[in-house]
Amino acid sequence: MTLLDPLDPAHPRALMRLPGTGWDEFAFAFDDRRIAMIDARSVSDTEVYVYEMDGGKRTRVLPREGETPAHPIASSAPQFSRDGKSLFLTTDRDGEFQRAARLDLASGALEYFGPAEWDVEELSVSPDGKSIAMVINEAGVGTLRIYDADTRREIAAPALPTGRVSGIDWRPDASELAFNLQSAQGPSEVWSFVPASRTTVQWTQNQVPGLDARQFASAQPIAWQSFDGRTIHGFVTRPPARFAGKRPVVIDIHGGPEGQSRPGFNGRWNYLIDQMGVAIVEPNVRGSLGYGKTFVGLDNGRLREDSVKDIGTLLDWVAKDPALDATRVVVVGGSYGGYMSLAVATRYRDRMAGAVDVVGIAHFVTFLENTESYRRDLRRVEYGDERDPAMRAFLTSI
Secondary structure, X not given: OEEOOOOOOXXXXXXXXXXXXXXXXXXXXOOOOEXXXXXXXXXXXXXXXXXXXXXXXXXXXXXXXXXXXXXXXXXXXXXXXXXXXXXXXXXXXXXXXXXXXXXXXXXXXXXXXXXXXXXXXXXXXXXXXOEEEEEEEEOOEEEEEEEEXXXXXXXEOOOOOOEEXXXXXXXXXXXXXXXXXXXXXXXXXXXXXXXXOOEEEEOOOOOOOOOOHHHOOOOEEEEEEOOOOOEXXXXXXXXXXXXXXXXXXXXXXXXXXXXXXXOOOOOOHHHHHHHHOXXXXXXXXXXXXXXXXXXXXXXXXXXXXXXXXXXHHHHHHHHHOOOEEEEEEEEEEEOHHHHHHHHHHHHOHXXXXXXXXXXXXXXXXXXXXXXXXXXXXXXXXXXXXXXXXXXXXXXXXX
């Protein structure tokens, strides 16, 4: 770890050598005497440390030194409070979701605040330490909320188009918050929010000659019951009302598998929606992010085809919708979504009009044997260990 003055880049100062390669999310205390940081071993297993600039001591604060948690903990975005006595961060230590919390550095106690049922994707303490901005993944919609750092009470939530907020960044005087907003009407437009006046400003607007992006349809949330009674979520974007009769459907399955379909700019799908009258359905089958850490693991190993069955019950949902044509359904996916496309086309071939596989996994054994070594163990946790004969036989069978 090296300290660098951007105005004097020729004289870096080496602070310490950190073991491993997963160190990230460095944040200075307000007095510049300590640094908070994350050591990430996997997406679900991280540790939070505090480094003392004077003396070079590094202390693990979550989980605390000497503590051995019963299960892996994932934490993110550690930032010091104004008085330096605590860290604000997100963590799933005590539940399913990445919740916002205040970590008391003396006692190790965690005080949670904000929503309990959704993941906090971004957390940013204002430069004056008085406010906290958070982006919350609410069933795929990225919402922006502002909290008082001292009371942890919500003080503002701007009204924005349905989409995904990202890249929150405070003005140096903490009077305004900039962010990106991706919606059906445009990819990654730049906005800002002034908490004092509760006003928003859109700074950029993508324009394409001959197209009015304001007319593009927005995705709407949907949910249905799967084969085991579990609720599965997703989104549907419906074509304009001028298209009569039952509409054909494209089911677009995300990759990952720990990904998540989110409402945003549809890009080329807008041609199918606006010009051909096709409905686009984007499911978040089990194994997707955003619905709790248990949900993420529901497709691991031998449970792989349970996610395929989720699409089977989605086909039932399509058949019950009077505006959709269950005889004209195409499934599309790339990477892991490509595997899903192949699997759905195999298991439900009599109910599919077509399937598109983009660089999908057709055989998990050859995938695991030939993927880069640095990600092989991580993928074995997800898909299963192909070196085990029984697991190898299972992976071959699907």
